[in-house]
Amino acid sequence: MRLFPVVFAFGALLAAIPAAAQETRVGEAGFESPPAAVGDAAWLVGQWSGTGIGDAEAHESWLIPSGDTMVGTFVQETAEGGIMFTEHMYLMEQDGSLVVKLKHFNPDMTGWEDKDGMVTFRLLAVEPCALYFHALTYRCADKDAGPAGGMVVAVRMRSDNPEPQELVFRFRRAAPAG
Secondary structure, eight states, X not given: OOSSOOOGGGHHHXXXXXXXXXXXXXXXXXXXXXXOOGGGGGGGXXXXXXXXXXXXXXXEEEOOOBTTEEEEEXXXXXXXXXXXXXXXXEEEEETTEEEEEEEEEOTTSOBSSOTTOOEEEEEEEEETTEEEEBTEEEEESSTTTGGGGOEEEEEEEOOSSSSOEEEEEEEEEOOOOO
């Protein structure tokens, strides 16, 4: 199991990210995930749009649960408005807790991970309007406003830098189509 996504293409970008308060948490070796159910992530359901890598547009969508699994998609656009990459995600119950499993895809739909491979993030903590996985955070931007105040998603990246490197995505609820 890979605990940190390895994305070499973003090495130069990560080096240019200014130091800031860390959004992600990392569990100690052998940590146990707390009890949780897919209902703890219900606030994620819907369409989200905002900024991602290099302040380019990014979009994330989560469907209502199907049994013990929520299916999500993520799109990171280029500065020109094309697709940089996408992700297909499952937020699911596993061993009495939650995990996020995802696969990355290039614009031509070729995968980053091998056929049976995926990146898995195990749950560290559930807080009001926040889910903290090992190296991945989903939280309301303003806890008092709840999801209506937006969402922050952050992922810790593997790097040769001694300081943790994160990609931070800032989303707002997208207006319904129509």
